[in-house]
Amino acid sequence: MEFHVDIGPQYEGERVRKEDLYVEFGGPKVEYKAELVLMKDASEIEDEKVSVVGPDIKDLEEGGSFPLFLEIFVAGAELEKDMEPVIERRLHDFCNYIEGVYHMNQQDEIWIRLSKDAYSKGFVSFEEFGQILIFEYKNDIPLIEQMQITFYTDPEKVKEKVEVARGIYEERRARARGLKEEDVEEFYGCVLCQSFAPTHCCVITPERIANCGAINWFDGRAASKMDPEGPIFPVPKGKLLGRVRGEYEGVNQVVQERSMGGTERVWIHSALEYPHTSCGCFQALCFYIPEVDAFGIVHRDYKGETPLGMPFSTMAGEASGGRQVEGMCGMALEYMRSPKFMQYDGGIKRIVWMPKDIKERFKDAIPEDLYDKIATEEDTTDPNQLAEWLEERGHPWITGEAQEELEELRAQDEEGLE
Numbered sequence: 001m002e003f004h005v006d007i008g009p010q011y012e013g014e015r016v017r018k019e020d021l022y023v024e025f026g027g028p029k030v031e032y033k034a035e036l037v038l039m040k041d042a043s044e045i046e047d048e049k050v051s052v053v054g055p056d057i058k059d060l061e062e063g064g065s066f067p068l069f070l071e072i073f074v075a076g077a078e079l080e081k082d083m084e085p086v087i088e089r090r091l092h093d094f095c096n097y098i099e100g101v102y103h104m105n106q107q108d109e110i111w112i113r114l115s116k117d118a119y120s121k122g123f124v125s126f127e128e129f130g131q132i133l134i135f136e137y138k139n140d141i142p143l144i145e146q147m148q149i150t151f152y153t154d155p156e157k158v159k160e161k162v163e164v165a166r167g168i169y170e171e172r173r174a175r176a177r178g179l180k181e182e183d184v185e186e187f188y189g190c191v192l193c194q195s196f197a198p199t200h201c202c203v204i205t206p207e208r209i210a211n212c213g214a215i216n217w218f219d220g221r222a223a224s225k226m227d228p229e230g231p232i233f234p235v236p237k238g239k240l241l242g243r244v245r246g247e248y249e250g251v252n253q254v255v256q257e258r259s260m261g262g263t264e265r266v267w268i269h270s271a272l273e274y275p276h277t278s279c280g281c282f283q284a285l286c287f288y289i290p291e292v293d294a295f296g297i298v299h300r301d302y303k304g305e306t307p308l309g310m311p312f313s314t315m316a317g318e319a320s321g322g323r324q325v326e327g328m329c330g331m332a333l334e335y336m337r338s339p340k341f342m343q344y345d346g347g348i349k350r351i352v353w354m355p356k357d358i359k360e361r362f363k364d365a366i367p368e369d370l371y372d373k374i375a376t377e378e379d380t381t382d383p384n385q386l387a388e389w390l391e392e393r394g395h396p397w398i399t400g401e402a403q404e405e406l407e408e409l410r411a412q413d414e415e416g417l418e
Contacts, residue, residue, distance in 0.1 A: 003132055004122035005099040012093070012195030016102040016113035023060050023119075025068035025153075027111035028300070028313075032155070034108040034162045035070040037088035042075040047146040050130030054154030057114065058124040068112065069152035069161040072133075076145040082222035085172055086232065087141070089214050089223075092192055092281070093231070094136040098129075104196075105281050106214040107169050108162055109300060126151040143226055173334050176216040179206035181340070185237065187251065188220025191258055192231040193279035193322075199262030200279040200322030201255050203235065205246075207340045208268055211282035213332035242413045245270050245344040263324055270344040271295065271329035280320040282330030286342060287315060289352065291383035292390060294397050295345065296353035299333060307353055307383045333358065336365040343409065349402035352390055353381075370396065 016024075026033030060066055074087060088106075095103035100118025104111040114123070123129070130149040137144050152158050181187075183206065190202040190210055202210045206217040215223070215232065223232035238250025246268030255263050259277070267274040271286045278285075284299040289307050298312050305311055319328040329342075341347050348366060356376040363371065373395040380386050387398075396402040 003128060005101075005118050007097050007099065007132060007136065009097055009195075011099050011101075012096045014096070014099070014102065016100065016115045020115045020117065022062055022114045022116045023057065024065050024114070025110070025112040026105075027065060027113075028303070029065040030067050032067045032108075032159045032162045033069070033110050034158075034165045035072075035088060035091055035106070035110050036161075036165045036168065037072045037074060037084050037091075038168075039079055039081055039084055040073045040075050042146055045073050045075050045146045045148045047148065048131070048134050049148045050127050050134070051148075051150040052126045053150060053152045053157055056125055056127075056153075057119070057129075060153075062116075066153060067155050067158040068110070069158045069165070070110075071150045071152065071161065073148045074137075074144050074146065076143045078143045079226075080222060082218055083143075083226050085214055085216075085219045086223035086226060087137070087144070089192060089212070089219075090137070090141070091133070093195075094133055094140075096195060097136060098123075098132055101129075105300075106212045108166055109283065141227060172219070173209065173213075173216060176206055176209065176218055177337065179217065181205050181207050181237075181246070184217070187235045187237060187248075188215075188217065188224060188232055189235045189254055189258060190215060190220070190223075190232045193281055194231075197277075197279040197320060197322035199259040200277045201258040201263070202279070203251055203255065203266060203268055203276060204232075205268060207338045208246075208276075209332045209334045209338075211276070211279060211330045211332055213283045213334055216334075242267065242344075244409055244413045245273070246340065247274075259322065262322060266324075267344060269340045269342055271342055272326055272345050275324055275326060275329040276331075277322050277324055278319045278328075278330030279322065280316070282316075282320075283332045284330070284358070285312065285315055285319055286329045286331050288327030289383055289386070292352055292387050292398065294350050294352040294390075294395075295342070297331075297336070297351060297358060298355060299358055301357070302355040302377075304355075304377050305381050307381055307386050309383075333362065336362050341365075344413075346397060346402055346406045349405070350397050352395055352397065353386060 100115035102113040188204040204210045204220045209216045235254045236250040237248045241247040265274040353375045373393045390398045
C-alpha cells in the first residue's frame with residue numbers, strides 16, 4: 001500500500017504548531033482521549049483491519065479538537081501479557097515517524113496533532129493512519145504476527161472506552177506495588193522521549209515508575225525481552241552509593257552514556273539534589289516552594305496557577321528537555337504511592353500543596369493525619385497565605401516534626417553502606 005505522506009525516524013522531532021494545525025485529538029481541550037493495546041487470540045483478530053467508529057479525519061472541522069480512543073489488538077505466538085503496555089507506549093515512536101503527525105503523552109493523556117500540509121497531501125483518513133501504524137509495528141516488532149486497529153471518534157463511545165481503559169491501566173500499575181528496589185538486580189532505562197528531549201533517560205525501578213506513568217518495572221523487563229535493541233533496556237544497579245537518596249554507580253554510568261554526558265549523577269528519590277531528568281511526557285511535577293521550604297505537586301490537567309505564580313504549562317516548559325532542574329522534577333502520579341517517594345527530601349510529609357483533583361484521587365497515598373493539612377487551589381495559591389494556612393493547621397513540616405524525621409533518615413546515607 002502506498003501512503004500519501006513519508007515515514008521515518010527523521011520526522012520524530014517534528015512539531016505541529018498551532019498555525020500549522022489541521023485537526024488535533026485529545027490534548028488539554030478534550031476531556032476523553034486514550035490509547036490501549038490488548039493481546040488477543042489469533043482467532044479474535046482480523047489481521048490488518050482498520051475501522052473507524054465515528055467521523056473520519058476528512059469529516060472533521062479544520063482547527064478543531066476532538067475526542068479519540070485508539071484501540072489496538074495484537075496476536076503472536078511469542079507475545080506475553082506483560083508486553084501490552086510496552087507495545088502501547090511505542091505508539092509515541094510510530095506516530096511521530098509519520099510526516100505531519102505529532103504525538104505526545106500516553107494512556108488517557110494523549111495529544112495527537114495533524115498538520116495542514118499532511119492533510120493537503122491526501123492524509124485524510126484513519127484507514128491510512130492505521131495501515132501506517134500496522135506497517136511500522138510489524139516491521140519493528142516481529143513478535144507481532146497479527147494486528148487490528150479501531151479509531152473511535154464518536155464522543156459517547158470514546159467516553160465509554162476510556163473509562164474501561166482506566167481500569168486496565170490501574171491493574172497494570174498495581175502489579176508493581178510491593179516490589180522493592182532491594183529485591184532486584186537491575187532497573188530499566190527508557191529513552192523513548194529523546195526525540196523531544198535529547199539528553200533525557202528515564203530510570204524505572206520497582207519503586208519509581210517511568211515519568212509518563214505508562215511503564216513500570218515489570219513492563220521494562222518485558223520491553224527489553226521483546227526488543228533487545230529498542231528504547232527500553234536493562235540498567236545494572238551497580239554499587240549502592242546512597243540508600244535514602246537512591247544513588248547507584250551503575251545507574252550513574254548508564255545515564256551519563258545515554259544522556260551524551262548531559263547528566264553525570266542521579267538521585268532517584270530527590271527533587272532538589274541531582275534530580276531525575278524530565279522529558280515532556282511526565283504526568284506531573286514535584287516543585288519546590290521557597291516561601292515554605294516545602295513542595296507542591298501539579299499535574300498536566302490542572303489549568304490554574306500554582307503557588308509559584310504560574311500554571312503547569314509554563315512550569316513544564318522550564319522543567320522539560322532532559323535537563324536536571326533543581327526543585328522541579330517530572331514524575332508519574334503513581335510515584336506518590338511509593339514508600340520511597342522523594343524520601344531524601346522529606347517524602348509525602350514535605351508536600352504542602354496539590355490540586356484538589358489529585359488530593360482526592362490519591363487519598364490512599366496520603367497519611368490520614370496529613371490529608372487535611374495539605375492545601376489545594378480552593379484554599380490558596382498565594383505562597384504567603386499558604387505559609388499562614390499551613391501553620392494554622394500544624395503541618396508536620398512547618399512544625400519541625402517531619403524535619404527531625406528526615407534528619408534521622410538521611411543519617412543512614414552518612415553511616416556507611418553494608
